[in-house]
Amino acid sequence: MQALVLEKKGELSLRDIDLPLEVGPDDVKIAIHTVGVCGSDVHYYTHGAIGSFVVREPMVLGHEAAGVVTAVGANVKNLKVGDRVCMEPGVPNMNSRATKLGIYNVDPDVRFWATPPIHGVLTPEVVHPAAFTYKLPGNVSFAEGAMVEPFAVGLQAATRARITPGDVGVVIGCGPIGIMTALAALAGGCSRVYISDLSAPKLAIAGQYPGVHPVNITERPLAEVVSEETEGWGADVVFEASGSPRAYEGIFDIVRPGGTLVLIGMPVETTKFDVAAAIIKEARIETVFRYANNFDRAVNLIASGKVDLKPLVSETFDFARSIEAFDRAAKGLPTDVKLQIVMPG
Ligand SMILES: [Zn+2]
Numbered sequence: 001m002q003a004l005v006l007e008k009k010g011e012l013s014l015r016d017i018d019l020p021l022e023v024g025p026d027d028v029k030i031a032i033h034t035v036g037v038c039g040s041d042v043h044y045y046t047h048g049a050i051g052s053f054v055v056r057e058p059m060v061l062g063h064e065a066a067g068v069v070t071a072v073g074a075n076v077k078n079l080k081v082g083d084r085v086c087m088e089p090g091v092p093n094m095n096s097r098a099t100k101l102g103i104y105n106v107d108p109d110v111r112f113w114a115t116p117p118i119h120g121v122l123t124p125e126v127v128h129p130a131a132f133t134y135k136l137p138g139n140v141s142f143a144e145g146a147m148v149e150p151f152a153v154g155l156q157a158a159t160r161a162r163i164t165p166g167d168v169g170v171v172i173g174c175g176p177i178g179i180m181t182a183l184a185a186l187a188g189g190c191s192r193v194y195i196s197d198l199s200a201p202k203l204a205i206a207g208q209y210p211g212v213h214p215v216n217i218t219e220r221p222l223a224e225v226v227s228e229e230t231e232g233w234g235a236d237v238v239f240e241a242s243g244s245p246r247a248y249e250g251i252f253d254i255v256r257p258g259g260t261l262v263l264i265g266m267p268v269e270t271t272k273f274d275v276a277a278a279i280i281k282e283a284r285i286e287t288v289f290r291y292a293n294n295f296d297r298a299v300n301l302i303a304s305g306k307v308d309l310k311p312l313v314s315e316t317f318d319f320a321r322s323i324e325a326f327d328r329a330a331k332g333l334p335t336d337v338k339l340q341i342v343m344p345g
Contacts, residue, residue: 003060003123004322004341009048012323017060019119021127028079028130029071030087034142034316035122036064037329037339038150039176041114046330051266055116061326062122062341063089063113066136066145076130086145087121088132088152088295089113105156105292112290122322124343134295137303143316146340147309148298153177153264154184155298156291161237161262165189170226170235170254173242173265174202174214176312176337181239181264183307186211190237194229196222197242201334208311226254234259234281245271252277260284312337319343 003017023029040050041061048055066086069079079085092099092107099107114120136145154177163169169190171182174197182193186209195206196215203214215225226235234256240247243265252274255261261283278285301307314336317325325339 001123001125002319003119004062004319004326005058006045006055006061007058008055010046012045012061012326014320014322017058017123019060019123019126021125023071023073023127025073025075026129026131027073027127028069028076028085028133029125029127030067030085030133031070031125032065032067032121032123032343034066034146034343035062035341036146036150037062037325037341038064041120042326042329044114044116045326053116057117059114059116060119060121060123061114062120064146064149065089065121065126066142066148067126069133070125073130079130079133079135084136084142084145085133086136086148086295086299087126087128088134089121089149090290091129091132103292105290122319122341134299136299140299140303141310142342143313143340144302144309147312147338148295148302150176150338151180151184151298151302151307151309152291152294153288154180154182155188155294155301157181157239157241157262157264157288158184158188159294160286160288161185161188161239161260163188163190163237166191167236168230169193169237169239170222171195171239171241172222172247172251173197173240173244174199174206175241177264178239178241179206179312179337181241182206182212183209183309185237185239187301187307194222194226194235199334205312205335205337223250223253230256236260237262239264241265243267245269248273250274252281252283255281255283257281258283260286262286262288264288313340314338316340316342
């Protein structure tokens with residue numbers, strides 16, 4: 001079967017590869033329609049590794065996917081052939097202690113698409129557990145379905161924040177996950193969200209959304225803006241979505257006393273922050289690793305019209321142009337939020 005294969009760092013090819021397509025009793029087979037290009041896919045391409053995950057043998061890329069069910073296993077009740085679906089790319093050990101606790105995203109045995117050595121889904125067909133496959137309502141497009149995965153990260157952040165209606169939020173970093181987090185925070189009850197970055201084009205895209213207020217930190221310090229907008233009190237919830245160690249300098253200046261800091265962006269190096277500043281405000285610190293139990297919520301919010309992710313799809317490439325899509329993504333153009341790849345019909 002054809003697939004977009006990362007042969008090794010810096011080398012992609014569109015070629016045939018053997019992938020298992022046997023449908024187990026609890027599985028469904030899916031004809032892939034749309035796959036989003038994620039920063040992690042691009043990082044494996046450009047660096048060959050993320051932390052301890054190292055690409056040691058050829059790996060199919062792609063984990064943000066939507067498609068159509070083409071076969072169902074004998075035990076599957078929730079899906080049928082022809083259903084339009086999106087898929088949760090991480091499958092835990094269903095008997096693990098983490099899964100029993102409902103925190104299957106941190107199961108040490110989780111198998112996650114396009115994370116070495118597990119193949120991704122930039123290929124025409126895939127087999128996946130029905131329990132991790134979600135039906136798309138008629139008014140949710142395949143493009144939106146393929147955005148459910150990154151949006152679920154935002155929802156995980158909003159959930160971990162335990163937002164109270166009317167809260168003021170701040171998101172540091174206006175990349176795709178930062179924007180998803182801002183939208184999730186609004187959907188989760190924030191009255192308004194300030195989002196900061198150095199890049200004016202990125203901020204302009206985020207600023208299209210009512211309730212999202214861009215802050216260009218090349219013009220004014222974020223702490224100054226937050227102080228002014230909250231009468232010196234600070235934000236109820238601050239989401240760190242840049243992954244930059246520099247974001248931690250003075251970060252507790254923007255959290256209100258008793259407020260919450262949610263860590264999403266993963267810094268490459270060991271990062272320090274001011275513990276005393278956190279303690280003085282009795283700030284609560286939460287962390288986010290992917291998501292658990294948020295795919296269905298993401299689909300529901302998109303279907304309801306409360307969250308519109310369509311403006312975030314910057315360009316769509318045919319599968320045959322997959323390598324071009326990755327080379328474009330690797331450039332990291334500030335006007336690109338999400339690039340997607342569509343399989344031949
Ligand atoms: Zn992703």
